[in-house]
Amino acid sequence: MSPHRPTRRDVLAHGAAALGAMTLAGCATTARRGGAAYPGYVDAHSHIWTPDTERFPLGPWITKAEMDPASFTAEQLLAVAEPAGVQRVVIIQHAPYYGDNNAYLLDCCKRYPGRFSVVAIVEERRNDLADHLRALKRQGVRGVRIGPTRYADRSMVADPMNWLNAPTMRRLWTLATDLDLVLCPLIGAEFLPTLEPMLADFPRTTIAIDHFGHAHADRPDELRALTQLARHERVHVKVSAFYKFGDRKPPYDDVAPLIHAVADAFGPRRMLWGSDCPYQLLNGNNYADAVALVESGLDFLDAPARDAILRDTAARLFFS
Numbered sequence: 001m002s003p004h005r006p007t008r009r010d011v012l013a014h015g016a017a018a019l020g021a022m023t024l025a026g027c028a029t030t031a032r033r034g035g036a037a038y039p040g041y042v043d044a045h046s047h048i049w050t051p052d053t054e055r056f057p058l059g060p061w062i063t064k065a066e067m068d069p070a071s072f073t074a075e076q077l078l079a080v081a082e083p084a085g086v087q088r089v090v091i092i093q094h095a096p097y098y099g100d101n102n103a104y105l106l107d108c109c110k111r112y113p114g115r116f117s118v119v120a121i122v123e124e125r126r127n128d129l130a131d132h133l134r135a136l137k138r139q140g141v142r143g144v145r146i147g148p149t150r151y152a153d154r155s156m157v158a159d160p161m162n163w164l165n166a167p168t169m170r171r172l173w174t175l176a177t178d179l180d181l182v183l184c185p186l187i188g189a190e191f192l193p194t195l196e197p198m199l200a201d202f203p204r205t206t207i208a209i210d211h212f213g214h215a216h217a218d219r220p221d222e223l224r225a226l227t228q229l230a231r232h233e234r235v236h237v238k239v240s241a242f243y244k245f246g247d248r249k250p251p252y253d254d255v256a257p258l259i260h261a262v263a264d265a266f267g268p269r270r271m272l273w274g275s276d277c278p279y280q281l282l283n284g285n286n287y288a289d290a291v292a293l294v295e296s297g298l299d300f301l302d303a304p305a306r307d308a309i310l311r312d313t314a315a316r317l318f319f320s
Ligand SMILES: [Zn+2]
Pocket: 045, 047, 092, 276
């Protein structure tokens, strides 16, 4: 990437120190003010976890020794994000470690007002789902992660192709719509068509599909399954997890055709860049190159499109 274009990170380098700590208040409230306090990029998808398993216990299916990396805290995330011009992050509940216990994410959201928005995992079959979602929203949750897998071991549910055809799932979609929560499907490309009937039934529900829906640019049927969903106005696509596409290494320019196809179908106002840290930091990958591809690497994007993908869409969905 050739970073000749003046970038926002130059501005941030001077402004960051002055921002300092904000007054303590509810995370959701201050997140709304974050636009003024934190004008930098937004990472729409990252995970965090803490080695403090006393205070934030892991699910009973996993041991501390199995956490890999052993630590990726809010502080570690901000330390890699800020040098790339990213000031706010949508933190995504990590099922294999915490299941539907969102406590660590909520704690970080509270400790860093305005910096984080949370996508939680909920057990949609619980009787108090409505109250539970309302309580989570008060604590900074703006989205819910859904998919055809079980929380703990990511194995498929009993009848995966019918994962959305349950009354409890319809209740979750209804409540998410009423509470203005974004539903974030983590699905393989073969599941993209399973969204269609629900999207037709729930036209007001906001959706942000993880990691391009795992469609690959060189598989036309997958790409078509993804781009077809663009006719549903409230469907957004996370342009994220570059480390798992193309040749799986920087500078990620071979992901360009995939991003181009998504841009043609959805437009930048329905695209959100996300790192999927800490995985974007492993096996020779890095954070800065993932930002740089969208910031200065894709010649089919103009400056407002880059800003939409790197900040504005995620700010609107998760921080407004
Ligand atoms: Zn992820």
